[in-house]
Amino acid sequence: MNAAIETLLAHRSIRQFESTPISDEQRCTIIDCARAASTSSFIQCTSIIRVVDKEKRRLLAEYAGNQAYVMEAAEFFVFCADYHRHLQIKPDAKVGFAEQMLIGAVDAALMAQNALVAAESMGLGGVYIGGLRNNPDKVSDLLKLPEQVVPLFGLCLGYPAQDPEVKPRLPVDLMVHEDKYQPMDKTRLAEYDDVVREYYSTRTGGNRTMSWSEQISATLDKESRPFMRDFLHSKGFAVK
Incomplete structure (x- = not known):
């Protein structure tokens, strides 16, 4: 076992943070680690929005289901699938395909995981915020995301103010x-x-x-964000 493996196996979601800020050097290293993640066909179709403005943080916490740690974390990043950058290079680029949405989601997840593991290796903690997709239109408007940019999830980072157990995974x-x-x-x-x-x-x-089976049964017994397809279409994604 080495330090990298120990960091990966010790992962916990952290939802309570100390007020200590993350240094500029730490933040830059975390972002560099995110940028180093694999990217399909070198397309690099992901953007990260670092949200510093307190009022925007407050609104994002509200949009995500009143998750206070969005405001309390030292850093908050929003990971987006982004083909707008590519359209600026090639205005007639063939975009809007479902496969491109998948590539954007996969690339963003790889980047975010790199970022979180890097942060955890520094003694920081974090939690992903999929709740941003509760109100993707409001998030998009707040962050002024253009066509072909979709907010996928957020990431809170900071010094942990709690020490939860590691959640048991499927065998x-x-x-x-x-x-x-x-x-x-x-x-x-x-x-x-x-x-x-x-x-x-x-x-x-x-x-x-609650058991895992009971939790999954409750989760999958209702529609999950049925508005997402229309939102994706409105941003030019998965229309083909």
Whole structure:
């Protein structure tokens, strides 16, 4: 085991931050690590909006579902899929394809993961904010995102003011398949449900005892942001 692996395995989402700022050197290094991530066909179709303005932070926290840590974190980045830059280079570029949306989402996720791992290696912590997609139109207007730029998620970064446990992930044999997709082992799933139930019970002092299967059933029992397709189309994405 080395320091990089230890950092990856120790990941926790941090939602409470100290008031200590992140230095300019740290921030620049984090962004450089994000920029070093793999990019499909060297298209580099991602932009990062660093949000410093306090009022914009307050509004973004509200748009994301009143997540206060968007305001409290030392840094807040918004990761966007961006083909607007490419249109400025080639105005008649063939854009709007669903595959390009996938490339933008994958590239942004790779960049953001690099950024978070780099931050965690410095003793910082963070949490991703998918809640920005609750109000993508308002986020887009606030950040003045042009056509062919879509806000995908945010990232809070700062010095942790909490020390949560590592959340238990699915067992390897339920997630990794060999040669072909394998049927799910219901016994292993039940064992994992017990682990997650105990995790939540410990974390909440017994106020929550939900299993992973119960959580997933509740999450997938309703529509999830059904307005996203129309929003993507309005920004010129996935129309072909």
